[in-house]
Amino acid sequence: MTYPGPPRPVQVSATPLAELADQLGAAAPDAAAEITGITHDSRAVRPGDLYAALPGARLHGADFVTQAAGLGAVAVLTDPTGAERAAATGLPVLVVDDPRARMGELAATIYGHPGRGLLQIGITGTSGKTTTAYLVEGGLKTTRDTGLIGTVEMRIGEERIKSERTTPEATDLQALFAVMRERGVEAVAMEVSSHALVLGRVDGCVFDIAVFNNLSPEHMEFHSDMEDYFRAKAQLFTPKRSRLGVINADDEYGRRLAREATVPVVTFSAEGHPDADWRAEDVQVGPMDSTFTVVGPEGERIHAKSPLPGPFNVANTLAAVVALAAAGLDPQVAADGIAAVPGVPGRLERVDAGQPYLAVVDYAHKTDAVESVLKALRKVTKGRLHVVLGCGGDRDRTKRAPMGAAAARLSDTAVLTSDNPRSEDPLAILATMLQGAASVPAHERGEVLLFEDRAAAIEAAVGRAQPGDTVLVAGKGHEQGQDIAGVVRPFDDRQVLREAIQKTQG
Ligand SMILES: CC(=O)N[C@H]1[C@@H](OP(=O)(O)OP(=O)(O)OC[C@H]2O[C@@H](n3ccc(=O)[nH]c3=O)[C@H](O)[C@@H]2O)O[C@H](CO)[C@@H](O)[C@@H]1O[C@H](C)C(=O)N[C@@H](C)C(=O)N[C@H](CCC(=O)O)C(=O)O
Protein backbone atom coordinates (compact mmCIF):
# COMPACT_ATOMS: atom_id res chain seq x y z
CA MET A 1 0.00 0.00 0.00
CA THR A 2 1.39 3.44 -0.88
CA TYR A 3 0.46 6.62 0.84
CA PRO A 4 1.26 9.98 -0.78
CA GLY A 5 1.96 11.76 2.50
CA PRO A 6 1.56 15.52 2.75
CA PRO A 7 2.88 17.91 0.11
CA ARG A 8 6.61 18.37 -0.26
CA PRO A 9 8.57 21.47 -1.25
CA VAL A 10 9.84 21.66 -4.81
CA GLN A 11 13.17 23.34 -4.09
CA VAL A 12 15.38 21.67 -1.47
CA SER A 13 19.17 22.01 -1.29
CA ALA A 14 20.76 18.65 -0.54
CA THR A 15 22.25 18.15 2.93
CA PRO A 16 25.20 15.77 3.24
CA LEU A 17 24.34 12.81 5.46
CA ALA A 18 27.61 13.38 7.32
CA GLU A 19 26.36 16.82 8.37
CA LEU A 20 23.19 15.26 9.82
CA ALA A 21 25.29 12.61 11.61
CA ASP A 22 27.35 15.43 13.09
CA GLN A 23 24.19 17.28 14.23
CA LEU A 24 22.98 14.09 15.93
CA GLY A 25 26.35 13.23 17.44
CA ALA A 26 25.93 9.83 15.74
CA ALA A 27 28.74 7.80 14.20
CA ALA A 28 29.40 9.03 10.66
CA PRO A 29 28.39 6.43 8.04
CA ASP A 30 31.12 5.34 5.56
CA ALA A 31 28.94 6.10 2.50
CA ALA A 32 28.44 9.65 1.28
CA ALA A 33 24.75 10.37 0.69
CA GLU A 34 22.93 13.60 -0.11
CA ILE A 35 19.56 14.05 1.60
CA THR A 36 16.71 16.03 0.04
CA GLY A 37 13.79 14.93 2.23
CA ILE A 38 12.80 12.93 5.30
CA THR A 39 9.82 10.78 6.29
CA HIS A 40 8.89 8.44 9.13
CA ASP A 41 6.54 6.42 6.89
CA SER A 42 7.95 3.87 4.44
CA ARG A 43 4.91 4.32 2.20
CA ALA A 44 5.57 8.04 1.77
CA VAL A 45 9.28 7.78 0.86
CA ARG A 46 10.47 9.83 -2.11
CA PRO A 47 13.83 9.50 -3.91
CA GLY A 48 16.60 11.19 -1.91
CA ASP A 49 14.84 10.72 1.46
CA LEU A 50 16.28 9.82 4.82
CA TYR A 51 13.84 7.18 6.12
CA ALA A 52 13.29 7.45 9.88
CA ALA A 53 12.55 3.86 10.97
CA LEU A 54 10.92 4.41 14.36
CA PRO A 55 10.08 1.94 17.09
CA GLY A 56 6.34 2.28 17.71
CA ALA A 57 3.75 0.90 20.09
CA ARG A 58 2.59 -1.68 17.53
CA LEU A 59 5.28 -1.95 14.87
CA HIS A 60 8.91 -1.08 14.15
CA GLY A 61 9.66 1.07 11.10
CA ALA A 62 12.73 -1.12 10.51
CA ASP A 63 10.36 -3.82 9.27
CA PHE A 64 9.57 -1.55 6.33
CA VAL A 65 13.10 -0.57 5.24
CA THR A 66 12.94 -2.70 2.11
CA GLN A 67 9.90 -0.78 0.94
CA ALA A 68 11.62 2.51 1.85
CA ALA A 69 14.76 1.55 -0.10
CA GLY A 70 12.63 0.46 -3.07
CA LEU A 71 10.94 3.86 -3.16
CA GLY A 72 14.30 5.66 -3.24
CA ALA A 73 15.41 6.22 0.37
CA VAL A 74 19.16 6.91 0.37
CA ALA A 75 19.78 6.45 4.11
CA VAL A 76 18.05 5.26 7.30
CA LEU A 77 17.81 6.78 10.77
CA THR A 78 16.86 4.28 13.47
CA ASP A 79 17.41 3.10 17.04
CA PRO A 80 19.76 0.28 18.14
CA THR A 81 16.97 -2.32 17.86
CA GLY A 82 16.37 -1.43 14.20
CA ALA A 83 20.02 -1.07 13.17
CA GLU A 84 20.60 -4.60 11.92
CA ARG A 85 17.45 -4.70 9.79
CA ALA A 86 18.28 -1.26 8.36
CA ALA A 87 21.88 -2.24 7.53
CA ALA A 88 20.64 -5.32 5.65
CA THR A 89 19.38 -3.00 2.87
CA GLY A 90 22.94 -1.83 2.19
CA LEU A 91 21.93 1.78 2.83
CA PRO A 92 23.98 3.95 5.21
CA VAL A 93 22.40 3.95 8.68
CA LEU A 94 22.44 6.56 11.47
CA VAL A 95 21.72 5.08 14.90
CA VAL A 96 20.51 7.11 17.89
CA ASP A 97 18.75 6.01 21.06
CA ASP A 98 15.48 7.87 20.37
CA PRO A 99 15.11 8.72 16.67
CA ARG A 100 11.56 10.08 17.15
CA ALA A 101 12.96 12.71 19.52
CA ARG A 102 15.57 13.79 16.96
CA MET A 103 13.71 13.71 13.66
CA GLY A 104 12.01 17.13 14.10
CA GLU A 105 15.31 18.97 14.31
CA LEU A 106 16.69 16.96 11.37
CA ALA A 107 13.60 17.75 9.29
CA ALA A 108 14.03 21.46 10.10
CA THR A 109 17.68 21.27 8.96
CA ILE A 110 16.88 19.33 5.77
CA TYR A 111 14.17 21.80 4.72
CA GLY A 112 16.20 24.89 5.74
CA HIS A 113 14.31 25.86 8.93
CA PRO A 114 11.15 26.81 7.03
CA GLY A 115 9.21 27.82 10.16
CA ARG A 116 11.56 30.68 10.98
CA GLY A 117 10.04 33.20 8.58
CA LEU A 118 6.44 32.29 9.47
CA LEU A 119 4.34 33.92 12.16
CA GLN A 120 3.21 30.77 14.02
CA ILE A 121 0.23 30.66 16.36
CA GLY A 122 -0.25 27.27 18.07
CA ILE A 123 -3.48 26.37 19.87
CA THR A 124 -3.88 23.68 22.49
CA GLY A 125 -6.60 22.57 24.94
CA THR A 126 -9.11 19.75 25.21
CA SER A 127 -11.88 21.55 23.33
CA GLY A 128 -11.95 24.40 20.86
CA LYS A 129 -8.60 23.93 19.10
CA THR A 130 -10.09 23.52 15.62
CA THR A 131 -12.59 26.33 16.08
CA THR A 132 -10.01 28.74 17.48
CA ALA A 133 -7.54 27.88 14.70
CA TYR A 134 -10.13 28.81 12.04
CA LEU A 135 -10.93 32.04 13.88
CA VAL A 136 -7.24 32.93 14.21
CA GLU A 137 -6.75 32.21 10.52
CA GLY A 138 -9.72 34.49 9.72
CA GLY A 139 -8.08 37.31 11.69
CA LEU A 140 -4.64 36.73 10.18
CA LYS A 141 -6.08 36.81 6.66
CA THR A 142 -6.92 40.50 7.03
CA THR A 143 -3.25 41.40 6.67
CA ARG A 144 -1.29 38.31 5.65
CA ASP A 145 -1.18 35.27 3.36
CA THR A 146 -2.12 32.39 5.63
CA GLY A 147 -1.89 28.69 6.30
CA LEU A 148 -3.92 26.45 8.62
CA ILE A 149 -3.02 23.07 10.12
CA GLY A 150 -5.54 21.03 12.10
CA THR A 151 -7.96 18.15 12.48
CA VAL A 152 -10.23 18.91 9.53
CA GLU A 153 -7.77 20.03 6.88
CA MET A 154 -4.54 21.80 6.07
CA ARG A 155 -4.83 24.98 4.07
CA ILE A 156 -2.08 26.61 2.08
CA GLY A 157 -3.69 29.84 0.96
CA GLU A 158 -6.84 28.64 -0.80
CA GLU A 159 -5.59 25.06 -1.37
CA ARG A 160 -7.15 22.50 1.00
CA ILE A 161 -5.66 19.14 1.87
CA LYS A 162 -7.43 16.56 4.05
CA SER A 163 -5.67 15.99 7.38
CA GLU A 164 -4.47 12.62 8.63
CA ARG A 165 -4.32 13.81 12.19
CA THR A 166 -4.68 16.99 14.28
CA THR A 167 -0.95 17.78 14.37
CA PRO A 168 1.22 16.23 11.63
CA GLU A 169 4.32 14.22 12.50
CA ALA A 170 7.46 16.41 12.58
CA THR A 171 8.77 15.23 9.19
CA ASP A 172 5.46 16.13 7.54
CA LEU A 173 5.10 19.38 9.45
CA GLN A 174 8.49 20.74 8.43
CA ALA A 175 7.82 19.75 4.80
CA LEU A 176 4.47 21.54 5.00
CA PHE A 177 6.12 24.68 6.39
CA ALA A 178 8.61 24.52 3.50
CA VAL A 179 5.74 24.31 0.97
CA MET A 180 4.07 27.25 2.71
CA ARG A 181 7.29 29.25 2.49
CA GLU A 182 7.60 28.45 -1.24
CA ARG A 183 4.03 29.65 -1.81
CA GLY A 184 4.44 32.91 0.09
CA VAL A 185 2.50 32.03 3.25
CA GLU A 186 3.40 34.51 6.00
CA ALA A 187 1.42 33.28 9.01
CA VAL A 188 0.01 29.96 10.17
CA ALA A 189 -2.68 28.99 12.68
CA MET A 190 -2.09 25.50 13.95
CA GLU A 191 -3.63 23.01 16.40
CA VAL A 192 -1.16 21.40 18.79
CA SER A 193 -2.51 18.21 20.37
CA SER A 194 -1.12 16.73 23.57
CA HIS A 195 -0.11 13.66 21.52
CA ALA A 196 1.98 15.99 19.36
CA LEU A 197 3.77 17.44 22.36
CA VAL A 198 4.55 14.02 23.85
CA LEU A 199 5.53 12.43 20.52
CA GLY A 200 7.81 15.28 19.42
CA ARG A 201 5.67 16.28 16.44
CA VAL A 202 6.36 20.00 17.00
CA ASP A 203 10.07 19.55 17.66
CA GLY A 204 11.81 22.13 15.50
CA CYS A 205 9.03 24.73 16.08
CA VAL A 206 9.01 27.77 18.33
CA PHE A 207 5.53 29.28 18.24
CA ASP A 208 5.32 33.07 18.39
CA ILE A 209 2.08 32.68 20.33
CA ALA A 210 0.82 29.59 22.18
CA VAL A 211 -2.88 29.56 23.12
CA PHE A 212 -4.40 27.44 25.92
CA ASN A 213 -8.18 27.03 25.89
CA ASN A 214 -9.08 24.51 28.60
CA LEU A 215 -8.40 21.07 30.04
CA SER A 216 -10.92 18.38 30.97
CA PRO A 217 -10.68 14.59 31.26
CA GLU A 218 -9.94 13.05 27.84
CA HIS A 219 -7.42 10.80 26.10
CA MET A 220 -7.01 8.69 29.22
CA GLU A 221 -5.99 5.84 26.90
CA PHE A 222 -2.85 7.89 26.15
CA HIS A 223 -2.21 9.93 29.31
CA SER A 224 -1.93 8.09 32.62
CA ASP A 225 -3.95 10.75 34.49
CA MET A 226 -4.92 14.44 34.42
CA GLU A 227 -1.53 15.46 35.80
CA ASP A 228 0.21 13.70 32.93
CA TYR A 229 -2.22 15.33 30.45
CA PHE A 230 -1.60 18.79 31.98
CA ARG A 231 2.17 18.27 31.92
CA ALA A 232 1.98 17.38 28.22
CA LYS A 233 0.07 20.58 27.42
CA ALA A 234 2.37 22.67 29.64
CA GLN A 235 5.37 21.74 27.44
CA LEU A 236 4.04 24.21 24.88
CA PHE A 237 4.46 27.07 27.36
CA THR A 238 8.24 26.80 27.72
CA PRO A 239 10.89 28.83 25.84
CA LYS A 240 11.81 25.75 23.81
CA ARG A 241 8.34 25.75 22.23
CA SER A 242 6.90 29.29 22.35
CA ARG A 243 7.60 32.96 23.01
CA LEU A 244 4.33 34.09 24.62
CA GLY A 245 1.36 32.25 26.14
CA VAL A 246 -2.28 33.36 25.79
CA ILE A 247 -4.17 31.53 28.51
CA ASN A 248 -7.82 31.12 29.52
CA ALA A 249 -8.19 32.34 33.12
CA ASP A 250 -11.70 30.84 33.38
CA ASP A 251 -10.23 27.35 33.34
CA GLU A 252 -8.75 25.99 36.56
CA TYR A 253 -5.85 24.36 34.67
CA GLY A 254 -5.43 27.61 32.74
CA ARG A 255 -4.91 29.53 35.99
CA ARG A 256 -2.37 26.95 37.10
CA LEU A 257 -0.61 27.14 33.75
CA ALA A 258 -0.47 30.95 33.94
CA ARG A 259 1.42 30.55 37.24
CA GLU A 260 3.71 27.76 36.08
CA ALA A 261 4.47 28.73 32.45
CA THR A 262 8.11 29.66 31.87
CA VAL A 263 7.29 32.09 29.03
CA PRO A 264 5.57 35.47 29.51
CA VAL A 265 1.77 35.09 29.51
CA VAL A 266 -1.34 37.17 29.01
CA THR A 267 -4.66 35.87 30.27
CA PHE A 268 -8.23 36.25 29.05
CA SER A 269 -11.66 35.64 30.54
CA ALA A 270 -15.08 35.39 28.93
CA GLU A 271 -16.68 34.88 32.37
CA GLY A 272 -15.56 38.02 34.20
CA HIS A 273 -12.50 36.66 36.00
CA PRO A 274 -11.22 39.78 37.81
CA ASP A 275 -7.49 39.14 37.31
CA ALA A 276 -7.60 38.45 33.57
CA ASP A 277 -5.71 40.85 31.29
CA TRP A 278 -8.38 40.75 28.57
CA ARG A 279 -12.12 40.28 29.20
CA ALA A 280 -15.34 39.84 27.24
CA GLU A 281 -18.03 42.27 28.41
CA ASP A 282 -21.62 43.09 27.33
CA VAL A 283 -22.00 39.59 25.87
CA GLN A 284 -25.18 39.18 23.79
CA VAL A 285 -25.68 35.53 22.87
CA GLY A 286 -27.88 35.18 19.78
CA PRO A 287 -29.29 32.00 18.20
CA MET A 288 -26.48 31.59 15.69
CA ASP A 289 -23.77 34.05 16.81
CA SER A 290 -22.83 36.33 19.72
CA THR A 291 -21.58 39.90 20.04
CA PHE A 292 -19.45 41.33 22.83
CA THR A 293 -16.86 43.94 23.73
CA VAL A 294 -13.26 42.89 24.27
CA VAL A 295 -11.72 45.03 27.01
CA GLY A 296 -7.92 45.09 27.05
CA PRO A 297 -5.30 45.90 29.71
CA GLU A 298 -4.65 49.38 28.25
CA GLY A 299 -8.34 50.22 28.19
CA GLU A 300 -8.78 48.97 24.60
CA ARG A 301 -12.43 48.40 23.67
CA ILE A 302 -12.94 46.21 20.63
CA HIS A 303 -16.29 45.27 19.10
CA ALA A 304 -16.24 41.54 18.51
CA LYS A 305 -18.60 38.99 17.04
CA SER A 306 -18.35 35.23 17.44
CA PRO A 307 -19.55 33.82 14.11
CA LEU A 308 -20.67 30.64 15.92
CA PRO A 309 -23.32 30.24 18.63
CA GLY A 310 -22.81 29.36 22.29
CA PRO A 311 -20.94 30.93 25.20
CA PHE A 312 -17.94 28.65 24.60
CA ASN A 313 -17.52 30.22 21.19
CA VAL A 314 -17.32 33.62 22.89
CA ALA A 315 -14.32 32.17 24.74
CA ASN A 316 -12.84 30.79 21.49
CA THR A 317 -13.34 34.14 19.74
CA LEU A 318 -11.84 36.05 22.65
CA ALA A 319 -8.82 33.70 22.61
CA ALA A 320 -8.35 34.40 18.90
CA VAL A 321 -8.61 38.20 19.29
CA VAL A 322 -6.13 38.22 22.18
CA ALA A 323 -3.69 35.91 20.36
CA LEU A 324 -3.75 38.18 17.31
CA ALA A 325 -3.36 41.32 19.42
CA ALA A 326 -0.40 39.67 21.17
CA ALA A 327 1.06 38.88 17.73
CA GLY A 328 1.00 42.59 16.92
CA LEU A 329 -2.15 42.84 14.77
CA ASP A 330 -4.60 45.69 15.23
CA PRO A 331 -7.18 43.95 17.48
CA GLN A 332 -10.18 45.65 15.85
CA VAL A 333 -9.02 44.63 12.38
CA ALA A 334 -8.41 41.10 13.68
CA ALA A 335 -11.85 40.97 15.34
CA ASP A 336 -13.50 42.10 12.09
CA GLY A 337 -11.68 39.33 10.22
CA ILE A 338 -12.84 36.78 12.79
CA ALA A 339 -16.46 38.01 12.56
CA ALA A 340 -16.35 37.33 8.82
CA VAL A 341 -15.37 33.64 9.19
CA PRO A 342 -18.21 31.82 7.40
CA GLY A 343 -18.25 28.86 9.81
CA VAL A 344 -16.12 25.92 10.81
CA PRO A 345 -16.79 22.55 9.12
CA GLY A 346 -18.75 20.23 11.41
CA ARG A 347 -18.77 22.65 14.36
CA LEU A 348 -22.38 23.64 15.05
CA GLU A 349 -22.89 23.36 11.31
CA ARG A 350 -26.49 23.97 10.32
CA VAL A 351 -28.34 21.59 8.04
CA ASP A 352 -31.21 23.38 6.38
CA ALA A 353 -33.68 21.49 4.20
CA GLY A 354 -36.53 23.93 4.75
CA GLN A 355 -37.65 22.32 8.03
CA PRO A 356 -39.39 24.40 10.73
CA TYR A 357 -36.81 23.51 13.39
CA LEU A 358 -33.07 23.87 13.87
CA ALA A 359 -30.89 20.92 12.82
CA VAL A 360 -27.16 20.98 13.55
CA VAL A 361 -24.18 18.66 13.32
CA ASP A 362 -21.41 19.11 15.84
CA TYR A 363 -18.08 17.41 16.51
CA ALA A 364 -18.73 17.19 20.29
CA HIS A 365 -17.37 13.78 21.24
CA LYS A 366 -16.10 14.47 24.74
CA THR A 367 -18.18 14.90 27.88
CA ASP A 368 -17.33 18.57 28.36
CA ALA A 369 -18.02 19.42 24.75
CA VAL A 370 -21.33 17.52 24.81
CA GLU A 371 -22.38 19.40 27.94
CA SER A 372 -21.32 22.79 26.51
CA VAL A 373 -23.07 22.31 23.21
CA LEU A 374 -26.30 20.98 24.76
CA LYS A 375 -26.41 23.87 27.24
CA ALA A 376 -25.78 26.35 24.42
CA LEU A 377 -28.50 24.86 22.23
CA ARG A 378 -30.96 24.71 25.13
CA LYS A 379 -30.63 28.51 25.45
CA VAL A 380 -31.65 29.05 21.82
CA THR A 381 -34.34 26.35 21.59
CA LYS A 382 -37.96 27.34 22.16
CA GLY A 383 -39.24 23.76 21.95
CA ARG A 384 -37.60 20.42 22.69
CA LEU A 385 -34.00 19.37 22.26
CA HIS A 386 -33.19 16.01 20.65
CA VAL A 387 -29.63 14.67 20.53
CA VAL A 388 -28.07 11.74 18.67
CA LEU A 389 -24.83 10.58 20.26
CA GLY A 390 -22.41 7.64 20.46
CA CYS A 391 -18.94 6.86 21.81
CA GLY A 392 -15.98 5.53 19.82
CA GLY A 393 -14.61 2.03 20.27
CA ASP A 394 -10.93 1.37 21.09
CA ARG A 395 -10.69 4.81 22.70
CA ASP A 396 -11.06 6.26 26.19
CA ARG A 397 -13.70 4.06 27.89
CA THR A 398 -14.07 6.27 30.96
CA LYS A 399 -16.12 8.87 29.10
CA ARG A 400 -18.90 6.53 27.94
CA ALA A 401 -21.09 6.59 31.05
CA PRO A 402 -20.62 10.37 31.62
CA MET A 403 -21.54 11.08 28.00
CA GLY A 404 -24.68 8.96 28.29
CA ALA A 405 -25.55 10.79 31.51
CA ALA A 406 -24.93 14.23 30.00
CA ALA A 407 -27.14 13.45 26.99
CA ALA A 408 -29.96 12.14 29.20
CA ARG A 409 -29.78 15.06 31.64
CA LEU A 410 -29.48 17.91 29.17
CA SER A 411 -31.86 16.89 26.36
CA ASP A 412 -35.51 15.92 25.95
CA THR A 413 -34.63 12.95 23.73
CA ALA A 414 -31.24 11.26 23.84
CA VAL A 415 -30.85 8.79 20.99
CA LEU A 416 -27.79 6.70 21.83
CA THR A 417 -26.10 5.07 18.85
CA SER A 418 -22.83 3.91 17.25
CA ASP A 419 -19.93 6.25 16.55
CA ASN A 420 -16.94 4.39 15.07
CA PRO A 421 -17.19 1.22 17.19
CA ARG A 422 -13.96 0.01 15.51
CA SER A 423 -13.07 -3.45 16.87
CA GLU A 424 -15.54 -3.28 19.78
CA ASP A 425 -19.10 -4.58 19.99
CA PRO A 426 -21.30 -1.50 19.45
CA LEU A 427 -23.95 -2.89 21.81
CA ALA A 428 -21.41 -3.21 24.62
CA ILE A 429 -20.46 0.47 24.19
CA LEU A 430 -24.15 1.39 24.17
CA ALA A 431 -24.75 -0.64 27.33
CA THR A 432 -22.17 1.48 29.20
CA MET A 433 -23.64 4.72 27.85
CA LEU A 434 -27.06 3.51 28.91
CA GLN A 435 -25.82 2.80 32.44
CA GLY A 436 -24.68 6.44 32.58
CA ALA A 437 -28.06 7.65 31.31
CA ALA A 438 -29.86 5.45 33.87
CA SER A 439 -27.79 6.96 36.69
CA VAL A 440 -29.57 10.29 36.16
CA PRO A 441 -32.63 10.49 38.47
CA ALA A 442 -35.82 9.81 36.47
CA HIS A 443 -37.26 13.30 37.06
CA GLU A 444 -34.08 14.90 35.68
CA ARG A 445 -33.74 12.93 32.49
CA GLY A 446 -35.50 12.93 29.15
CA GLU A 447 -36.49 10.03 26.96
CA VAL A 448 -33.58 7.70 26.15
CA LEU A 449 -33.60 5.56 22.99
CA LEU A 450 -31.07 3.06 21.65
CA PHE A 451 -30.33 2.39 17.98
CA GLU A 452 -27.24 0.50 16.96
CA ASP A 453 -27.65 1.81 13.41
CA ARG A 454 -26.63 5.49 13.26
CA ALA A 455 -28.85 6.37 10.29
CA ALA A 456 -31.88 4.88 12.09
CA ALA A 457 -30.95 6.91 15.20
CA ILE A 458 -30.86 10.12 13.16
CA GLU A 459 -34.23 9.27 11.62
CA ALA A 460 -35.69 8.65 15.08
CA ALA A 461 -34.55 12.07 16.33
CA VAL A 462 -35.84 13.80 13.21
CA GLY A 463 -39.13 11.92 13.55
CA ARG A 464 -39.67 13.53 16.96
CA ALA A 465 -38.87 17.09 15.88
CA GLN A 466 -41.66 19.67 15.97
CA PRO A 467 -41.57 23.37 14.95
CA GLY A 468 -39.28 25.28 17.33
CA ASP A 469 -37.31 22.17 18.35
CA THR A 470 -33.62 21.50 17.82
CA VAL A 471 -32.03 18.28 16.54
CA LEU A 472 -28.34 17.90 17.32
CA VAL A 473 -26.34 15.09 15.74
CA ALA A 474 -23.16 14.98 17.80
CA GLY A 475 -19.83 13.25 17.48
CA LYS A 476 -18.73 13.12 13.86
CA GLY A 477 -18.87 16.72 12.72
CA HIS A 478 -16.82 16.94 9.50
CA GLU A 479 -15.95 13.23 9.42
CA GLN A 480 -17.13 11.21 6.47
CA GLY A 481 -16.80 7.60 7.54
CA GLN A 482 -17.98 5.10 10.12
CA ASP A 483 -15.44 2.48 11.24
CA ILE A 484 -17.21 -0.79 12.05
CA ALA A 485 -14.94 -3.78 12.71
CA GLY A 486 -12.03 -2.09 10.96
CA VAL A 487 -13.97 -1.35 7.76
CA VAL A 488 -14.61 2.35 7.16
CA ARG A 489 -17.88 2.87 5.30
CA PRO A 490 -18.90 6.29 3.96
CA PHE A 491 -21.06 8.12 6.51
CA ASP A 492 -21.55 11.87 6.67
CA ASP A 493 -23.89 13.04 9.45
CA ARG A 494 -24.71 16.18 7.46
CA GLN A 495 -25.90 14.19 4.47
CA VAL A 496 -27.77 11.55 6.49
CA LEU A 497 -29.46 14.26 8.55
CA ARG A 498 -30.48 16.18 5.43
CA GLU A 499 -31.92 13.03 3.84
CA ALA A 500 -33.81 12.15 7.02
CA ILE A 501 -35.32 15.63 7.15
CA GLN A 502 -36.24 15.52 3.46
CA LYS A 503 -38.05 12.20 4.00
CA THR A 504 -40.23 13.70 6.72
CA GLN A 505 -40.86 16.85 4.67
CA GLY A 506 -42.39 14.47 2.14
C1 LIG B 1 -0.56 7.17 19.97
C2 LIG B 1 -0.15 7.76 18.67
O1 LIG B 1 -0.44 8.88 18.37
N1 LIG B 1 0.55 6.94 17.86
C3 LIG B 1 1.12 7.39 16.59
C4 LIG B 1 2.48 6.77 16.44
O2 LIG B 1 2.27 5.40 16.50
P1 LIG B 1 3.42 4.42 16.89
O3 LIG B 1 4.67 5.18 17.21
O4 LIG B 1 2.90 3.45 17.88
O5 LIG B 1 3.66 3.70 15.45
P2 LIG B 1 3.36 2.23 14.95
O6 LIG B 1 1.99 2.21 14.36
O7 LIG B 1 3.72 1.21 15.95
O8 LIG B 1 4.41 2.13 13.72
C5 LIG B 1 5.82 2.27 13.94
C6 LIG B 1 6.42 3.03 12.80
O9 LIG B 1 6.29 2.24 11.61
C7 LIG B 1 5.95 3.10 10.56
N2 LIG B 1 5.28 2.34 9.50
C8 LIG B 1 4.19 1.59 9.78
C9 LIG B 1 3.57 0.88 8.76
C10 LIG B 1 4.09 0.92 7.45
O10 LIG B 1 3.59 0.33 6.49
N3 LIG B 1 5.20 1.68 7.24
C11 LIG B 1 5.81 2.39 8.23
O11 LIG B 1 6.78 3.09 7.98
C12 LIG B 1 5.04 4.15 11.20
O12 LIG B 1 5.01 5.34 10.44
C13 LIG B 1 5.76 4.36 12.54
O13 LIG B 1 6.71 5.39 12.44
O14 LIG B 1 3.06 7.14 15.19
C14 LIG B 1 2.27 6.73 14.06
C15 LIG B 1 3.04 7.20 12.81
O15 LIG B 1 2.96 8.55 12.66
C16 LIG B 1 0.90 7.35 14.15
O16 LIG B 1 0.11 6.90 13.05
C17 LIG B 1 0.23 6.99 15.45
O17 LIG B 1 -0.99 7.70 15.53
C18 LIG B 1 -2.13 6.90 15.86
C19 LIG B 1 -2.60 6.12 14.64
C20 LIG B 1 -3.28 7.80 16.31
O18 LIG B 1 -4.42 7.52 16.06
N4 LIG B 1 -2.99 8.86 16.96
C21 LIG B 1 -4.06 9.73 17.46
C22 LIG B 1 -4.61 9.23 18.76
C23 LIG B 1 -3.50 11.13 17.61
O19 LIG B 1 -2.32 11.40 17.43
N5 LIG B 1 -4.40 12.07 17.92
C24 LIG B 1 -4.06 13.45 18.11
C25 LIG B 1 -5.30 14.31 18.36
C26 LIG B 1 -5.92 14.03 19.66
C27 LIG B 1 -7.06 15.03 19.90
O20 LIG B 1 -6.79 16.15 20.34
O21 LIG B 1 -8.22 14.62 19.73
C28 LIG B 1 -3.53 14.07 16.82
O22 LIG B 1 -2.67 14.97 16.91
O23 LIG B 1 -4.05 13.69 15.76
Ligand SMILES: Nc1ncnc2c1ncn2[C@@H]1O[C@H](COP(=O)(O)OP(=O)(O)OP(=O)(O)O)[C@@H](O)[C@H]1O
Ligand atom coordinates in the same frame (compact mmCIF):
# COMPACT_ATOMS: atom_id res chain seq x y z
N1 LIG C 1 -14.05 26.34 24.27
C1 LIG C 1 -14.83 25.26 24.28
N2 LIG C 1 -15.26 24.73 25.46
C2 LIG C 1 -16.05 23.64 25.50
N3 LIG C 1 -16.50 23.00 24.38
C3 LIG C 1 -16.11 23.48 23.19
C4 LIG C 1 -15.25 24.62 23.08
N4 LIG C 1 -15.04 24.87 21.77
C5 LIG C 1 -15.68 23.92 21.09
N5 LIG C 1 -16.34 23.09 21.93
C6 LIG C 1 -17.14 21.90 21.59
O1 LIG C 1 -16.20 20.87 21.24
C7 LIG C 1 -16.43 20.43 19.89
C8 LIG C 1 -15.10 20.27 19.20
O2 LIG C 1 -14.58 21.58 19.01
P1 LIG C 1 -13.23 21.77 18.26
O3 LIG C 1 -13.17 20.82 17.14
O4 LIG C 1 -13.05 23.21 17.98
O5 LIG C 1 -12.22 21.32 19.40
P2 LIG C 1 -10.89 20.46 19.32
O6 LIG C 1 -10.12 20.81 20.53
O7 LIG C 1 -10.24 20.71 18.02
O8 LIG C 1 -11.44 18.99 19.38
P3 LIG C 1 -10.67 17.63 19.00
O9 LIG C 1 -9.45 17.55 19.85
O10 LIG C 1 -11.67 16.60 19.35
O11 LIG C 1 -10.35 17.71 17.54
C9 LIG C 1 -17.27 21.52 19.24
O12 LIG C 1 -17.97 20.99 18.16
C10 LIG C 1 -18.09 22.03 20.39
O13 LIG C 1 -19.18 21.18 20.63
